[in-house]
Amino acid sequence: MDKRIGFIGVGKMAQTIITGLVESFDGINELIFITNRTRSKGEIFSQEKRINLCDDNLALVNNSDVIFLSIKPDQYHGVLEEIKDFVRDDQIIVSMAAGIAIKDLENYFTSDKKILRIMPNVAVAVREGITVISQNKKVLDHELKLVVDLLNSIGKVDVIEEAMIDMVTTVSGCSPAFVAQFAEALADGAVLQGVPRDKAYQFAAQALLGTAKMLLELQLHPGELKDLVTSPGGVTVQGVATLEKLGFRGAVIEAMEACGRKIQELAE
Known part of the structure; x- marks a missing residue:
């Protein structure tokens, strides 16, 4: 790896990506540059990972071949206004914000820039997540491969059309919260019947x-897997029937639609 990689902002997701890079590529820490709005936080993380802390965003842009915008959506305008006149045409910009399209970033620049949009999910923290990625027409195949190779250090990567990325955000990015709620409910149900809390969480998490x-590995359809577990007149089918009566699947679909509406609000 000989490309210099910059991260404007080192929140949890940026820290996860950087940790994956440092653990996967020998010597890459010397090629990683960061800035952070709270400098003390940036100093602590840069010392921990032995990476470079820049004095400001312009210094980072000047030192980077790939620039990750790992900041919150409401910070994008200020940061892009600050750096837009200093980004070179050969640099790659990687956006990580929900609701901000590639065209929104393109509008800040007077010349065509290489822009990618990614959406990781929280499970990349344990290398079991998936990151979806889309690119504009200026990104060449070898440049896309470069970013994909970087992100493979924290889990799986799937290249998709940008039109899908908001929808994928709900099924991939938001769903760990729903799954965690389900795991907690499973554990509560077990505790209600006398199982110790720590054991209940362990059993629920392992089942998930x-x-x-x-x-994934057996390529089973979800309905097929459900049928494997539900014997006629058995215990599991009683629970399945109860969940159906209470609108379980409908509630999940409604939750995903609510997430989609919120993404649209952010985009507007």
């Missing part, structure tokens, strides 16, 4: 992990 692996 095993189920996910069966869906």
